[in-house]
Amino acid sequence: MHHDDIILETRKLTKAFRGFTAVSGVDLKVRRGAIHALIGPNGAGKTTCFNLLTKFLAPTSGQIFYRGEDITRAAPATVARRGMIRSFQISAxxxxxxxxxxxxxxxxxxxxxxxxxxxxxxxxxxxxxxxxxxxxxxxxxxxxxxxxxxxxxxxxxxxxxxxxxxxxPDLMLLDEPTQGMGHEDVDRVAALIKQVARGRTVLMVEHNMKVVAGIADTITVLQRGEILAEGAYAVVTADPRVREAYMGTADAELEGAHA
Structure with a gap:
């Protein structure tokens, strides 16, 4: 993979809170122009990871690179000015x-x-x-x-x-864009994300496997703060560890997503 293709990268990204490690040694690579989804069961560390990437939290260790530049210590406003924009919840x-x-x-x-x-x-x-x-x-x-x-x-x-x-935004970060929505709205917002992603890069945190099934190019599955699996939808959903992480309910959820 050509280095310029990577718009956002983390190396051994780690965040510990009073002895509890929420994000542990995560190596993430987001390709320019991709829709990249960060998913996982509750407590997997998705939100903490997202808050590290958007500079709302400082990592305990590890590095974050945006367009090849180390932004680990950069202020949120600096990163935003360079085109890495986080979509806020409705309160914004x-x-x-x-x-x-x-x-x-x-x-x-x-x-x-x-x-x-x-x-x-x-x-x-x-x-x-x-x-x-x-x-x-x-x-x-x-x-x-x-x-x-x-x-x-x-x-x-x-x-x-x-x-x-x-x-x-050069890189658009979406935090649980379909949270709290009914099916009709979920489908509409998923289609919308796919549409606005043309010519942009999108990194989204999502809990709904069905949403990412139709729109994500790459899916990173987190479990207990670590990357469990990564790849296209078909690849990660075929992984028995991913099915297990979603604890039995996953099989129904994953099968449902194919429908």
Whole structure:
């Protein structure tokens, strides 16, 4: 594999909390342009790993490289400026602004434009045009004028993805994007992730095997903080250790995902 193909890499990434090792010696390689999923049963260390990658936690040991540069000690803002953007949960959007206004705020933040710029009519219409294009990309342009608070849950997640796209991510990090959703929304958001991933790299933490089945190029399965298996969906789901990690329920879950 050519080195330039790797956008994000960890070497022996480890995080211990008072004697409990949540992430243990993880070597992760995320290929540029891929949708890479980090999955595993509860307590596998997915969230801790994600928080290490997004700089919300400092590792106990090991290194993180982004585009070939050691970012182990870099601040979250520094990493974000270089294009590694984490999609926040719904709390990151302003409930009492319209859907379009939320995207406009994100665009304004991304471009570092002053408040005055977007108060001018020219500035405003330019941002509005870009905001609508992003809403269109995530399939919620019809809701542009609605108050965000009134959006159904799945569409709030679509808005969240639009505000993340406004930051022009090179690498987009999604944390449990389908959590708490019904089937219809899960399918819609999975299709949306696949769509916005074109020409971008996506690393997502997910617990739902069905979601990653259809969209992930590479799946890394974590168990007790270590990499249990890695590869395409067919490879990891054929691994008896993966089936066992999902404790019997997995067989039903894994078979179901093929349907």
């Amino acid at each position: 959007v302003f409930p009492h602004l319209s859907v379009q206004e939320n995207v406009r705020v994100a665009l304004q933040r991304a471009s570092g434009q002053s408040f005055h710029f977007w108060r001018s009519a020219k500035g405003l219409s330019e941002l509005d045009e870009r905001a609508m294009a992003l809403l269109d990309e995530v399939g919620i342009a019809a809701y542009a004028d609605d108050l965000t608070v009134s959006l159904p849950y799945g569409r709030k997640r679509a808005l969240e993805i639009a505000t993340t796209l406004a930051m022009e």
